[in-house]
Each structure stands twice: as structure tokens, then as C-alpha cells.
Amino acid sequence: MNNFHIYEVVGRSKHSVVYKGRQKKTIQYYGVKSVDKCQRPYILQEVKILHSVKHPNVMGFYSWYETTNHLWLILEYCVGGDLLTLLRQDRKLPETSIHDFGRDLLSALHALHSNGIVHCDLKPSNILLDENGRVKLGGFGLARTVADIVHKHQSKPSSLHEKNRRGTPCYMAPELLRGDVSCHSFASDVWALGCILYECAVGQPPFVSSSLNALVDAILHKEVHLPPNLSDGFRDLLRRCFQKDPVQRIGWKEIMSHPFWKTNLPFEKIPNQGIFLEVLKGCGYSADHGPACEKELAPISSDEGKENRDLVPINGKMKEDRANVLRLSRIAKKNLQSEGVDYGSISNDDSSDVKLDSADTELDFTEESTLVPADKAFPCEAESSTSADSNADPRDGEGEEESFDMHLESTAGSKADGRKRAIDRELSSSALDERSANGDGGEPVDLPNSINHNHLKDMNSTELAFHSSDLLVKPIVGNRRIEKKHEFQWDAIMLPFEPVTLQEMLELDQESLESFLSIIYKTVASSSSVSERLNALAYFGGLCKDSNSANILINSSLLHMFVTKLRGTKVANLKTYFAYVIGTLIRHATFIGEDVPKSGIIDALTESVRDKSEVVRRKSMAALGELLFYVVTQEQEETEGESQKPAWYVPNGTITTIFRLLRNVEDPVTQHYAVKTLENIFSIGGGGGLRPGTS
Incomplete structure (x- = not known):
């Protein structure tokens, strides 16, 4: 991210923060979105x-x-904000504005559906506006393709009720809140479209309640009140969007030619949704020749059309006994608690109800699976981070356990191409995350080691060889999966100066900061006792775990002194502490200046990796791994006729040393650090910087 200047916060949600950003040396602005790692699948x-x-x-x-x-995520910068903010300011819009805005939204949604994509979370906060008031549809974290739904249903039929139960209740169609089986569809998106148009005209969604039970009951059984001041065409469009039976809801051909738009809008053919029809059959529908569903779920071929005739409801509506509002509330409440949500969002008055803070509240109705999905199986190393803000600001660092791969730059060339290939491979392997597991007797079990692998027989070698978790870039220094974390303790009484906290150091003026760092420099560089220097280094290491401080310290004379001392001292404990501090600085720094390569840091760490002490080799290999990953991600690129000489040079001996560590005679922890280094580099499509004699 050092290729971008980050400015003010322009948006914030439960799991994300959006900043205004500008690419360096350009006047191009972007929306820089920081999202909690727990949202990775979305x-x-x-x-x-x-x-x-x-x-x-x-x-x-x-x-x-x-x-x-x-x-x-680096996204288009929408200076107009989102529709939710606009509606909170103006409360409602005139019908002429709704007409113009609605056409843009309709165009975006139709483009999705014609490409076989269901949005699944259409709501005002996911609709943004550019400087000209043009609609920009976003928020695709819950979106699904028809092909994905079909694939997952074929491999695991129960996925229809295990994976599709997340959304914003105020904008969810009745069929999504009914029974044990739910399936997002083009029809459910049309319902949400109606909710948004209604909210623009009235100032709130058609159904609103602070009680989830009351809200779901209203969506299932009450009719939408349409204000009489709306035009006849607008009222008719909304009425048809709010048909509770999805097979009677207005389809795309009629939407695009509806009189409210005053002209026929371009129409593209919509793919068939066979799985949706199966779900409707399971909820009590039977095939007939009714016209309502055909416009939206038009078969791609005539043969499919004979097989998937339109469906009409038995007795005029879905079986109401499928609805289980209390069950949905209990599941949603349990998931809120497991997510660590403030209990102010959970009703204390009724154990089976959930309090909704706003119409934009998103809930998870997914019942807990017996097996943990691959993306959730291994939590982030940094879950215990001491950072006070769960959504990191790139100007404030990433917390104690944050990785360093934000050095990746969005530029053209081999590095960017390699990253893109890595992304594509990860996305293409997502099907593996949804595989189910059964015991030998055919019954579901809770133990992950009692898995039936029969479902793997039909998979090809590519699916078996690659998995999305292969591309996770984890930290090297401080990685608790490699080595038990060791806290370097320090004693304030032993320090020959008054210690300050990290925050206090960052608030010092330039003169005071230089004076403070000069004292640390003299303490560590002096010929004082080993214990006094170790204590000062342990204290100093705590100041390095923030990107702002790391950027200052790694580009100061302190690093050059640490490198010199690492090469010169013969005391194993001092070598260990120097390697620890150097590795921590590299890990958390987002910018390393041109003077650092001149310090001989690569040679010094390479020599320490060959040290007799096992602990010294471990810390040195971790630090060297962090540095090599940084070198690979920072390979110089040609920019508009400007070519710079590479600042980094990786000697042949460094590469040879790393590969020699892979022999069986080496300490397993040091080997793990070496392998993790190679894994991180190759996972981003790098490795060119590791060819002997290259930069």
C-alpha cells in the first residue's frame, strides 16, 4: 500500500472501513477498503x-x-457516498429523481442477472453515487452465480439451507424467510429492488421493526401499504415487485417495458434457474402453464422449457407451516453472540427475539455446521492483536501480528501478473471449501478426523492439488504456528533512561525524538554489561510493532548499528536480540529507504543463519525471510520511460544457505521459517528475486 496516499475515512461498516486514497505520482483517486480478515470468503x-x-x-x-x-480492495472512488446516507439526509426523493436513479439501478441489476449473477444483498448502503450522481452498485460479498448454486447443490443438496441464510432482513423476500430451505434468485433481487424504490419515495423500507420476529411476520403475512400520492405507474410497479409468491412477481421483460420508465429499456436474455424451481416444488408448488415465472426464469433452450414449466402455488400461496420465525431468530441470535457482537444488538426481553438497531442490520441465519469451513479453520495469527481499532488504518500500522504483504503495488509487469494468476487460482478453487464430510456409518459426525473421502473420487487432479488456503500469505516473524511466541521482557529500573510508550514516542517533536533515539543508540552501542544491552533491546523491540514507528526506526542510523553489532558480536543472546529487533522492524515497516540495502543487512542475516546457536539461526532466518519477501514484492518496475537501478541484490550465498536449511540435519523450526519464506514468495507469483545473482 505504499503506492498510495491515504486520506480521510469516507465510509464505515461493521467489518470494514473505506478511505479516500490517491495513487502516488498521479491525480487518480480510489476508494481503499479495509476489511476484517474474518470476512475473507465474502x-x-x-x-x-x-x-x-x-x-x-x-x-x-x-x-x-x-x-x-x-x-x-482498491475500488472506484464514489465521491457522492451511498444512497443510505443520502436518504438519511433528505429522508425521501421526488418521483422524478427516483425515475432517473431507478433506471441506473435497474440497468446494473439487469446486467448482473443477464450474466447469471444474483446479488443477494441489494440495499441502499450497497448503492453508491459518483460525482455526477450516477449509480454504482457494489456490496457483492454475498453475491452468487447461478452456476455456483447449481454446483453446490449437486455436490451437497443441504447447501441450500446452510449457505444462503445471510442477508439484511428488511430487504429479504418472503421466500428467503420461509421454511428450512431457501434459495436466492432473480425474483428475490426484484423484491429488494422494490424495497429500495419504495424507501426512496417513502423514507423507509416497506416493513420496518426493531424486533426480528415482528419484521419477519410482517414480511410473510402483511401487505405493503402504497401511499396514494404516488403515480399510478409507480404504484403498479411496486405492487408487482411486492408479490409474496415469487412465481407471481414481475419478471424482467415486464420490468424493462413497464410504463413507469416511459420507454422500453434494453432487455437481455436471463439464464434459467433450475435449482430455484426445485426449491419451489419442495415448498409446495406444482408445474403449470402460468405466465408469471416465464419472464424471469426463461429457459435457455426449448427442451429445458418443456421440462421447467412455470410454477403456480397450491391454494394460492406457499404453505405457511414452513415458516419458523422463532427458529430463525434463535439462529440469528446465536450467530451474533458467536461473532462477539455487542449484546445491545440482542434482545434481552425475549430469548427468542433479536433487536434490530436499524433497517441496514445484516444477520446470519446459517445454522452452525459440524465441520469448520476451510477458510475459517485456521484463524488469523493476529486475533489477539492489541490494536484498539478492529479496522486498520494503513497510516497506523496493522497491529502486532500484521503481515507485510501490503508492499504489493498495483503496477504492471511480472509481479502484478503473478499476483493476478494467484488470485485467479484461488477463486477457481473455491468449490473445495464447501465439501461435506460424513462418518463411516453414513451419519454426520463432529470429529474432523472421521471423514468420508468418497466425494473426492470425481474431482480432477487440479482440484485436488490446489486449495484457496495455499495462497494465504502469513507472517514469518512472530508466526505462532512456527514457533511458540517468546515475549522479550524488560525492566524499567534497569534502563538508563526514562521509558516512553509507543504512542508517547510517536507524539514527540522531531528534536525530542532524535534525542530519545540517540540515548537508545548510545545504550546499545556502548560497552556496558550484556544484561543492560539486552534489556534496552527488549524495550526497543516493543516500539517496533507499529508501521509508523517502524518506518522511522528502520530508516534511521539505529538499523545500521544493529546490523554492525549483529555481525560483530560473538554473544549468542545479543545476536538473538539483534536479529529479533531487525526482523520486527522489517515486518512492520511499509517503507524501507535506499540506504538500508547499503547497510549489508542481507549478508549479516545470512551469516547469522549459519551461526552455531539454534536460537540465533531461528531469529535470523525469520528476519531474512521477511526481508526477502519485501525484496520480491518491491522489484523495481519501469514507469513511463523512467527506469531505476535495482536497490537490492540477493547474493548466491544467501539462496544457497536457505536451501541447505532444508536438509534433515537442520533444526525443524529454522527449516519451517525457510519453507515459509519460499511459500510466501511463490504464493504471490514471485521468485524472480531469488534466482542466484539477481536483484
């Missing part, structure tokens, strides 16, 4: 959708990066 889906759809009313996507705690 971000992968959003990236996949944004890659596949290019439309003037769909938000532009440029790049994405991954760190230990967060995912970062």
Missing part, C-alpha cells in the same frame, strides 16, 4: 464478481491485497 466472492462484470453502473475494481488481519 471478499473473495466480491472480487470474483467484480472481475467478471464490467458495467458503467457497477463499481469499478482495480486490485486487492491481503495482510494477516485485513483484506484491502
